[in-house]
Amino acid sequence: MARSELTSNNGAPSEPGSTTPEAHPHLPSVHVAAQTALACRLAEQYGRKPTMNALRKAIADARTEKRPLTQDEAAEAAACHLAAASASKLKTVYNLTGTILHTNLGRALLAEEAVEAANRAMRNPVALEYDLSGGRRGERDDIIRGLLCALTGAEDATLVNNNAAAVLLTLNTLAAGRSVIVSRGELIEIGGAFRMPDIMASAGVRLTEVGTTNRTHLRDYEGAIGPETGALLKVHTSNYRIEGFTKAVPARELSALAKKNNIPLVDDLGSGTLVGLSPFGLPDEPTVSEALQAGADLVTFSGDKLLGGPQAGFVVGRRDLIEKINKNPMKRAMRADKIRLAAIEATLRLYQDPDRLTERLPTYRALARSLDDIRACADRLLPAVAAKLGEDFSVSIADCESQVGSGAAPTATLPSLGLAVRPVGAQSAGKALGGLAAAFRSLPAPVVGRVKDQALIFDLRCLEDEAGFVDNLSSLDIEEGAGGAARK
Numbered sequence: 001m002a003r004s005e006l007t008s009n010n011g012a013p014s015e016p017g018s019t020t021p022e023a024h025p026h027l028p029s030v031h032v033a034a035q036t037a038l039a040c041r042l043a044e045q046y047g048r049k050p051t052m053n054a055l056r057k058a059i060a061d062a063r064t065e066k067r068p069l070t071q072d073e074a075a076e077a078a079a080c081h082l083a084a085a086s087a088s089k090l091k092t093v094y095n096l097t098g099t100i101l102h103t104n105l106g107r108a109l110l111a112e113e114a115v116e117a118a119n120r121a122m123r124n125p126v127a128l129e130y131d132l133s134g135g136r137r138g139e140r141d142d143i144i145r146g147l148l149c150a151l152t153g154a155e156d157a158t159l160v161n162n163n164a165a166a167v168l169l170t171l172n173t174l175a176a177g178r179s180v181i182v183s184r185g186e187l188i189e190i191g192g193a194f195r196m197p198d199i200m201a202s203a204g205v206r207l208t209e210v211g212t213t214n215r216t217h218l219r220d221y222e223g224a225i226g227p228e229t230g231a232l233l234k235v236h237t238s239n240y241r242i243e244g245f246t247k248a249v250p251a252r253e254l255s256a257l258a259k260k261n262n263i264p265l266v267d268d269l270g271s272g273t274l275v276g277l278s279p280f281g282l283p284d285e286p287t288v289s290e291a292l293q294a295g296a297d298l299v300t301f302s303g304d305k306l307l308g309g310p311q312a313g314f315v316v317g318r319r320d321l322i323e324k325i326n327k328n329p330m331k332r333a334m335r336a337d338k339i340r341l342a343a344i345e346a347t348l349r350l351y352q353d354p355d356r357l358t359e360r361l362p363t364y365r366a367l368a369r370s371l372d373d374i375r376a377c378a379d380r381l382l383p384a385v386a387a388k389l390g391e392d393f394s395v396s397i398a399d400c401e402s403q404v405g406s407g408a409a410p411t412a413t414l415p416s417l418g419l420a421v422r423p424v425g426a427q428s429a430g431k432a433l434g435g436l437a438a439a440f441r442s443l444p445a446p447v448v449g450r451v452k453d454q455a456l457i458f459d460l461r462c463l464e465d466e467a468g469f470v471d472n473l474s475s476l477d478i479e480e481g482a483g484g485a486a487r488k
């Protein structure tokens, strides 16, 4: 291709008289196309320079493809280029995967109160590190310290970029150059990039593994403690469960051992939660205050998992240790900005009124949503989706299971309902399903479901904006996306 283009360009240099209409159909000049009404509007909307570039590209494309182009067509093509180029890469999607806190889809959705607080902080100067009573420099942690301590019973608290940073900073502060003892049953990997042994190496601490994969006893920890030991670490096995012949040492016993040896016990809770999960029909996870009561000296947890806030990592616990952490120069490299601090503060305030959490915090709203409510939503949506998909697909309401996601209650599920879409009479159901899923993913607001049992399942637990969902469906390109694949 490239070669023949080259030849034709070289063979017929821009000598107007020598070109035949077949070889070089008529093309407008950029400046003529720029005079069209549409191009003027584009220049207004996107700027003159991007518009000229888009017109140039439209004309160049027509030249390459040897097709004629009017000046109005050039402007229309430029409008498409500009619209595509200005669309955000961070697309808003419908998370109908059934995983409430989906790491790849941005985890927790923020409460309106948090969104407003973040907005205010973006628009205005804020007293981020400014003590208004004394007119002096203040500390950004002061904004959330009181709330975190009140909600967890901790003596002190600090905040960094995410929980991975909280663990890294905590281990580095307590045990750089020394060893940290962890059970072999708790050497987790989360999402590939967070592997406990690697985090420990990056923190400059030596990993001392004790016990076995399925059973670790108190005596294993006891035997490993020596003058080199900087901390004992307990890690929440966030994305798996070891079942059967197992033994893990309860936090309370570990804490007694740590105290006897004057070594701090760190409990990495992962998701961490400030309230129990049993009201939602889920097994209870240890709350942050329970982990502290069980004797952990420091507890680390995430902001955007079950807590339902923005990405953040918290360390709460003993004041002397938190003070050491705050003096670590690494802390400055991991600090949270004012936007997130504002959102975190507003999110934490919602916990002061736990009775209304399920109304205000989207994460808990999704957890608490009743099957009747989800069924009513499915009943309303079924006709619209079925009509849009036509005869090549069947749409039905199906039982499915939601999960919390992001390492909270990893093996527990919540009964839910969804729309199940199946290709009808297709030669290759798998291919048709793949095409259908791709068509939904190429909508203006991509819809992400889950393929299971030869069906594309849209779990409706997390769908709140039904009208927007139906509107969005009007752009579904079934011919190219799915129907074509179904007919092949």
Ligand SMILES: *Cc1c(COP(=O)(O)O)cnc(C)c1O
Pocket: 162, 163, 164, 165, 167, 188, 190, 194, 235, 236, 237, 238, 268, 269, 270, 271, 301, 302, 303, 304, 312, 313, 406, 407
């Ligand atoms: C999720 C998790 C982390 C990492 O937290 P981020 O906030 O994603 O950085 C660390 N430890 C455990 C046990 C986790 O579950």
